[in-house]
Amino acid sequence: MINSLDKLFQFNQNALNVRAFRQQLLASNIANADTPGYKARDIDFAAALREAAEGRPVSATSLRVSSDKHLAGAAKDDPAAVLYRSVQQPSIDGNTVDMDMERNRFAENAVHYDANITFINSKIKTLLAAIQG
Amino acid sequence: MSLLNVFEIAGSAMTAQSQRLNVVASNLANADSVTSANGQAYRAKQVLFSELAFGGATGKGVQVTGVIEDPSPGKQVYDPKHPMADAQGYVTMPNVSVVDEMVNMIAAARAYQNNVEMLNTAKSLLLKTLTIGQ
Numbered sequence: 392m393i394n395s396l397d398k399l400f401q402f403n404q405n406a407l408n409v410r411a412f413r414q415q416l417l418a419s420n421i422a423n424a425d426t427p428g429y430k431a432r433d434i435d436f437a438a439a440l441r442e443a444a445e446g447r448p449v450s451a452t453s454l455r456v457s458s459d460k461h462l463a464g465a466a467k468d469d470p471a472a473v474l475y476r477s478v479q480q481p482s483i484d485g486n487t488v489d490m491d492m493e494r495n496r497f498a499e500n501a502v503h504y505d506a507n508i509t510f511i512n513s514k515i516k517t518l519l520a521a522i523q524g
Numbered sequence: 525m526s527l528l529n530v531f532e533i534a535g536s537a538m539t540a541q542s543q544r545l546n547v548v549a550s551n552l553a554n555a556d557s558v559t560s561a562n563g564q565a566y567r568a569k570q571v572l573f574s575e576l577a578f579g580g581a582t583g584k585g586v587q588v589t590g591v592i593e594d595p596s597p598g599k600q601v602y603d604p605k606h607p608m609a610d611a612q613g614y615v616t617m618p619n620v621s622v623v624d625e626m627v628n629m630i631a632a633a634r635a636y637q638n639n640v641e642m643l644n645t646a647k648s649l650l651l652k653t654l655t656i657g658q
Contacts, residue, residue, distance in 0.1 A: 411526040414649070418530040418642055419584040422537035425635055426573040426586055473582050501645045508652050515657050
């Protein structure tokens with residue numbers, strides 16, 4: 392029973408984790424809008440969620456080995472491979488933060504996070520309804 | 525907990541931007557100070573921003589690594605009656621560009637506002653997370 396409950400919420404938990412991680416990345420982008428040389432970063436959400444669902448974070452920086460005797464790369468804490476954003480309007484100080492885009496994504500990500508919590512809550516309500524009748 | 529990092533990131537950015545605002549205030553206040561403790565005209569100051577990593581996390585805050593003085597020469601104004609005038613009658617004014625400083629001030633204020641909103645969003649998300657299952 393506990394195991395199936397765990398499975399029921401696993402997907403939403405993964406999604407929340409990836410959303411929270413992305414929120415932190417976007418916050419870094421907005422915070423560094425005036426830092427010379429800062430490169431804006433983001434994740435591919437679909438790929439990140441797929442990796443999280445498979446339970447094995449495969450990041451772009453993990454080592455590729457040609458023999459199983461080679462050292463394996465240390466597992467990273469990040470739930471997803473962090474990519475650099477391609478720049479639309481480059482600035483002379485090397486900063487690639489586009490504030491409008493970052494603000495949009497920040498708001499969008501927050502709404503998705505919110506929606507996810509609503510889904511979890513309604514799942515819990517459904518379960519309670521089934522239990523209590 | 526990634527969302528808690530947002531507080532640190534936004535907080536560091538707010539500290540950095542308020543420091544920038546402080547420097548702007550100092551520059552604007554001293555836009556006409558022809559002399560200072562070292563006997564020279566006031567020189568405009570600028571803050572240097574750089575990334576600040578949080579314990580190996582991917583999240584990056586902002587820190588002020590230093591305050592530099594603008595090396596450009598001050599404006600020479602001809603005023604032989606002025607007590608600070610040199611032998612030719614010229615007074616060296618501070619190299620503060622008031623227009624540049626005003627633009628800098630608005631940019632710093634907007635960036636600060638952005639960070640406050642970011643903080644509020646993160647706070648409401650966390651509060652909402654705490655109400656899961658209620």
